[in-house]
Amino acid sequence: MNAPLGRPAVDMSVRIGGLTLKNPVMPASGTFSEELAEVFDLGTLGAHVLKTITRDPRTGNPTPRVTEVEGGMLNAIGIPSKGVEAFLAKVVPFYSRYDVPLVVSISAPTSADFATLAARVSVPGVAAIEANISCPNIEEDGRAFAIRPGSTREVMARLRDATDLPLWAKLTPNTGETPEVARAVEEAGGDALVVANTILAMAVDTRTRRPRLGNLMGGLSGPALKPITLRMAYQCARATSLPVIGCGGIATVDDALEYLIAGASAVQVGTETFIDPLAMPRIIEGLRARAEAEGVAAIRDYVGTLADAAEPEGVVFMQAAP
Amino acid sequence: MNAPLGRPAVDMSVRIGGLTLKNPVMPASGTFSEELAEVFDLGTLGAHVLKTITRDPRTGNPTPRVTEVEGGMLNAIGIPSKGVEAFLAKVVPFYSRYDVPLVVSISAPTSADFATLAARVSVPGVAAIEANISCPNIEEDGRAFAIRPGSTREVMARLRDATDLPLWAKLTPNTGETPEVARAVEEAGGDALVVANTILAMAVDTRTRRPRLGNLMGGLSGPALKPITLRMAYQCARATSLPVIGCGGIATVDDALEYLIAGASAVQVGTETFIDPLAMPRIIEGLRARAEAEGVAAIRDYVGTLADAAEPEGVVFMQAAP
Amino acid sequence: MTALPVLATAGARVFTGPLRVAEHEAVNADYRLMRLEAPPTLTAACAPGQFFHLLCPAEGRHAPLLRRPMSIYGAEGDRLSFLYKVQGKGTAALATLPVGGSLEVMGPLGQGFRLDPGWRNLLLVARGVGLATLAPLAAAAKAKGMGLTAICSARAPEFLMSLELFASHGAEVVTVLDSDGTSAVEHLDPMIEARMAAGAVDAVFTCGSARLLRLLQALGDKHGVPGQVALEQQMACGLGMCHCCVRPFRRDGATVPLRVCREGPVFDIREAVA
Amino acid sequence: MTALPVLATAGARVFTGPLRVAEHEAVNADYRLMRLEAPPTLTAACAPGQFFHLLCPAEGRHAPLLRRPMSIYGAEGDRLSFLYKVQGKGTAALATLPVGGSLEVMGPLGQGFRLDPGWRNLLLVARGVGLATLAPLAAAAKAKGMGLTAICSARAPEFLMSLELFASHGAEVVTVLDSDGTSAVEHLDPMIEARMAAGAVDAVFTCGSARLLRLLQALGDKHGVPGQVALEQQMACGLGMCHCCVRPFRRDGATVPLRVCREGPVFDIREAVA
Numbered sequence A, B: 001m002n003a004p005l006g007r008p009a010v011d012m013s014v015r016i017g018g019l020t021l022k023n024p025v026m027p028a029s030g031t032f033s034e035e036l037a038e039v040f041d042l043g044t045l046g047a048h049v050l051k052t053i054t055r056d057p058r059t060g061n062p063t064p065r066v067t068e069v070e071g072g073m074l075n076a077i078g079i080p081s082k083g084v085e086a087f088l089a090k091v092v093p094f095y096s097r098y099d100v101p102l103v104v105s106i107s108a109p110t111s112a113d114f115a116t117l118a119a120r121v122s123v124p125g126v127a128a129i130e131a132n133i134s135c136p137n138i139e140e141d142g143r144a145f146a147i148r149p150g151s152t153r154e155v156m157a158r159l160r161d162a163t164d165l166p167l168w169a170k171l172t173p174n175t176g177e178t179p180e181v182a183r184a185v186e187e188a189g190g191d192a193l194v195v196a197n198t199i200l201a202m203a204v205d206t207r208t209r210r211p212r213l214g215n216l217m218g219g220l221s222g223p224a225l226k227p228i229t230l231r232m233a234y235q236c237a238r239a240t241s242l243p244v245i246g247c248g249g250i251a252t253v254d255d256a257l258e259y260l261i262a263g264a265s266a267v268q269v270g271t272e273t274f275i276d277p278l279a280m281p282r283i284i285e286g287l288r289a290r291a292e293a294e295g296v297a298a299i300r301d302y303v304g305t306l307a308d309a310a311e312p313e314g315v316v317f318m319q320a321a322p
Numbered sequence C, D: 001m002t003a004l005p006v007l008a009t010a011g012a013r014v015f016t017g018p019l020r021v022a023e024h025e026a027v028n029a030d031y032r033l034m035r036l037e038a039p040p041t042l043t044a045a046c047a048p049g050q051f052f053h054l055l056c057p058a059e060g061r062h063a064p065l066l067r068r069p070m071s072i073y074g075a076e077g078d079r080l081s082f083l084y085k086v087q088g089k090g091t092a093a094l095a096t097l098p099v100g101g102s103l104e105v106m107g108p109l110g111q112g113f114r115l116d117p118g119w120r121n122l123l124l125v126a127r128g129v130g131l132a133t134l135a136p137l138a139a140a141a142k143a144k145g146m147g148l149t150a151i152c153s154a155r156a157p158e159f160l161m162s163l164e165l166f167a168s169h170g171a172e173v174v175t176v177l178d179s180d181g182t183s184a185v186e187h188l189d190p191m192i193e194a195r196m197a198a199g200a201v202d203a204v205f206t207c208g209s210a211r212l213l214r215l216l217q218a219l220g221d222k223h224g225v226p227g228q229v230a231l232e233q234q235m236a237c238g239l240g241m242c243h244c245c246v247r248p249f250r251r252d253g254a255t256v257p258l259r260v261c262r263e264g265p266v267f268d269i270r271e272a273v274a
């Protein structure tokens, strides 16, 4: 589309494991739902990633569930869920009208429950499973699976056995072992890494001396998170040969490009959709325009093109001077 | 000072392990030096915390060494150092003119080197040692000591043997095990926890496709970091009985109070001093005024007073309506 | 509903885009009225009780990240208006918008008030910012040939608002004040009950006060008068995606969380947990 | 140095606080000149080559976090001025400041130019924003009774700046342009060398171009003419605390990192690694 005469259109497609996406932009789990179809045509997206579901119905956390912080927001929604059966009956069919891969995000308190749920959602209409292994693992004292390589490997191996669908692992920034965790996913047969979920954070109302979230702690998302998850995306792309889907603080074309250049093959947009509901189509169109302006034939040609950090020796003025 | 007649002045003092500070506000390591004396009287501060030093001279990282991100900045200064001997000869004497505890931050690549350096800086004029255990440990593949409880316990125990000075441990946010690491410091005989250092992050210039830091990765500081380190400060205050010194994104009186209410006994101000060099005296005076206005007799009465998160049942309107 | 201006893509029903500030002024010490220039297809799609999600501009060095929800105060012709109170940084930033400036809006959103064609006489009881939400009921009632009584409650006479607006739509206006004690529940209770007992109230509407909500729930129960309440809750997406705006409601014998932005902001008065 | 207005506390030597914008205008398509109202004690403490660290206001929803360094372009009486080019978000935000608005400044900072009392004739060679830094040398030279020749280089005539300023202080002004080829090294080299060979240059000063720096280093070496260069580097604190602004310099046979904000921004021309 829009390509000037004689100039080929930019190839926007990317491959994530077994899937081909028409473009690299998709929503982040929990920041997207059917209702967004009232704002723009969801058929324009690279994939549809849904809010994490659990096997049984859950109500979620007490309010307040979100609060603003400098450069971002905290959320402690919890995972309110109508349960997997209601999900399969009511939600999955809605998305069948689109020619867009549907990615179902799942969560469970144990590896075994994770596997059971993965098997249950492996139905026609579902294109891939995103395992939200950033959630607490009750077998590890409530620590998230993705904090350690061991628990990551264990849960991913169980999931791999349970489903033939492409399996994405969503990592957590709440760890000091990102490369090791990424390798554990690869070893266990995961197909892609979603990097990453929110980082555990907190805020206090100093007038009332109460936490600003009903759940006390919550996850930081938005622009403030970007430098952290971008670093993780780079580490994951270096540590494994799995495709990486960058996620965290993406609000502009430039943000998305930072992730692609650092090694991500696609990106997820979360918080920015709350601020600008048209953020995803805006970024898709912006990426296309940018590639065209820079003479880049295919968007995947940006992936992993980070140049050397070294400054040329002995630069004296920062501005290019003749 | 400034107390209205008949009303007692606010007691601003706090105790950190064996030390009494005249107020709870001090600089964060690496964001303070003798030069700030040209802007205000450094005698007004609760403590003087110096830039981390190493045994041998080092030049630090290639430029660019800092870059701005939304809500914060990244730095990869490295630890340029003139070496411990030059430090003891030239820097320590400068601070003897102030009646303020001098805290020396140290770093080393192994536990043994850490211990040797701690012993060397245990000289008159130095009131406490801040062990920057957020730096890479070459015995653990470059992972920072404070990423794991084991390496933390090991280095802190060596340090405890090497010095009789109060020993502060500066933690890193690059871990999924903050409470465990905090407990390791306590078990090894540390006297206080400084919570925390910067979180590992990255930024890319999409025009040049080069990292925006000469060192590729660097540490995120400033307002964007606050919700993360505030959460850690709360976790540490819960997990141990050690005094916690909050650090990360403190720019206002309100920020400092958030940390105190969450359980910190004192705070360190870093990045904000670059933006407003008078930030520390401003926050000290603001805390005093706030305590006075709220009828709080001593600033330490704020410490650890976080109330319950639960919202009263069945509130229908967010605004108090009669 | 009239078709909305189609935005980025086909199938869109919610307007998202900038509108020009046509008027912006202080109504009293607390409240400001902002009128935006809007396409008539947009105002025609707005129903009383619905809201817009506004992207407040930056103020000073700190920008509010999320949008702020505001009830539709008026939507006629090419004017979309909001009546708001400056509370925190979002509304403070909103207040700095000059005439001629532009504001990003998204809406109309949520479920508005439902008017049963059989109703002849409506009673609304509003306090503070609740007025902004209830005011458009006056025009809607008039258009449907229903009678309307508006009981407007305020701290003191200078905080009464929108009286002319109600009057201009032929509503009966009753004002009650804290300053002379007439706003007390003990005073309102018999006053409203008398009207209900006389069969002069087919439905009640309220917003802005938990105390008034409880009063109307009790009186409605007693006299079998249905009602609706517009509720507030903090919002992120405003569209139903994030589930941050839930409140508990009594439905089918259980207490269930519903999204104020989607299932509300207007709810059946009996369902609200006050 | 005259004593500075004492700020928050005793012992302060660096001014930190807001100053009022007295004038603010575009000089040409690229550059803007801003004059602030400053206490005369402050301007009297300023030396050519020193800089201020400016807290740029917010623009739109994104505020520049760190301050931005700017050379002192003028400091006389109650006026402190800066000549700057809009580059990125900090300077773009600066450009929005209205007359009457206020700007947080910190300074004067760093080491300025050093004028040896024995020097009779100074030569400065400036290009682009380098002019902003070198311009105050004109007044300083005049005050010390020294002669000054200013070679001003620019892309085209419309980008030449400060010519009147130099002329008003009695400096000889030579303009060279890219547009007619006169700014090329091959043209400047013999021109400057002739002056040096004639003994008409006691010291050279430059800023703003690596190419000019290398030329002056080479010619200075050859003819034994000392010189100084003002350098740029990204800054965080501006005071010497953070060590982000280092550049490599040749000193005592080794290459050492020095802080541009503290040991500079003016350095001996021979030390600079160009």
Ligand SMILES: Cc1cc2nc3c(=O)[nH]c(=O)nc-3n(C[C@H](O)[C@H](O)[C@H](O)COP(=O)(O)OP(=O)(O)OC[C@H]3O[C@@H](n4cnc5c(N)ncnc54)[C@H](O)[C@@H]3O)c2cc1C
Binding pocket: A068, B317, B318, B319, C051, C064, C066, C067, C068, C069, C070, C071, C072, C082, C083, C084, C085, C086, C087, C088, C089, C090, C091, C092, C129, C132, C133, C231, C232, C233, C234, C235, C260, C265
């Ligand atoms: C459906 C709906 C309609 C509304 N209509 C109006 C109206 O017509 N006029 C009016 O003056 N106000 C109205 N409000 C309240 C208005 O949204 C808040 O006053 C406003 O969001 C406060 O933002 P702030 O940044 O100024 O305050 P802050 O206190 O700084 O806000 C902090 C956070 O809390 C949220 N918040 C604060 N107060 C409220 C509240 N009462 N309701 C919901 N979220 C809140 C903000 O959105 C923000 O996320 C309405 C709220 C809702 C939910």
Ligand SMILES: Cc1cc2nc3c(=O)[nH]c(=O)nc-3n(C[C@H](O)[C@H](O)[C@H](O)COP(=O)(O)OP(=O)(O)OC[C@H]3O[C@@H](n4cnc5c(N)ncnc54)[C@H](O)[C@@H]3O)c2cc1C
Binding pocket: A317, A318, A319, B068, D051, D064, D066, D067, D068, D069, D070, D071, D072, D082, D083, D084, D085, D086, D087, D088, D089, D090, D091, D092, D129, D132, D133, D231, D232, D233, D234, D235, D260, D265
């Ligand atoms: C001592 C000194 C004196 C200066 N004097 C002047 C002057 O008189 N007039 C003038 O127009 N410019 C001057 N500069 C350059 C000026 O500081 C930069 O143009 C300005 O910081 C750019 O900020 P920005 O936000 O507009 O650009 P951005 O590119 O958005 O800035 C991003 C970051 O890079 C830094 N940066 C970008 N360019 C430069 C640069 N050339 N030098 C140092 N840091 C830079 C910024 O400070 C900021 O931290 C001087 C620089 C220094 C170090």
Ligand SMILES: Cc1cc2nc3c(=O)[nH]c(=O)nc-3n(C[C@H](O)[C@H](O)[C@H](O)COP(=O)(O)O)c2cc1C
Binding pocket: A028, A029, A030, A031, A051, A052, A075, A077, A079, A105, A132, A170, A196, A197, A198, A220, A221, A222, A223, A225, A247, A248, A249, A250, A268, A269, A270, A271, A272, C236, C242
């Ligand atoms: C309100 C909200 C709800 C979220 N719910 C989920 C969820 O259910 N599952 C999940 O894996 N991530 C969830 N996330 C995390 C996002 O998918 C995403 O990883 C994170 O917000 C970072 O991206 P962003 O900065 O673009 O928002 C949620 C985030 C937000 C803000």
Ligand SMILES: Cc1cc2nc3c(=O)[nH]c(=O)nc-3n(C[C@H](O)[C@H](O)[C@H](O)COP(=O)(O)O)c2cc1C
Binding pocket: B028, B029, B030, B031, B051, B052, B075, B077, B079, B105, B132, B170, B196, B197, B198, B220, B221, B222, B223, B225, B247, B248, B249, B250, B268, B269, B270, B271, B272, D236, D242
């Ligand atoms: C430029 C810079 C240099 C720093 N150098 C050190 C250091 O040498 N040692 C250390 O422990 N922390 C260092 N830090 C981290 C700070 O002490 C502090 O932990 C961090 O910046 C978070 O606080 P802030 O958000 O208030 O800046 C440095 C931070 C910055 C910005």
Ligand code: FES
Binding pocket: C234, C235, C236, C237, C238, C239, C240, C241, C242, C243, C244, C245, C246, C259, C260, C261, C262
């Ligand atoms: S505000 Fe997001 S669901 Fe209501």
Ligand code: FES
Binding pocket: D234, D235, D236, D237, D238, D239, D240, D241, D242, D243, D244, D245, D246, D259, D260, D261, D262
């Ligand atoms: S800018 Fe901080 S040391 Fe120079």
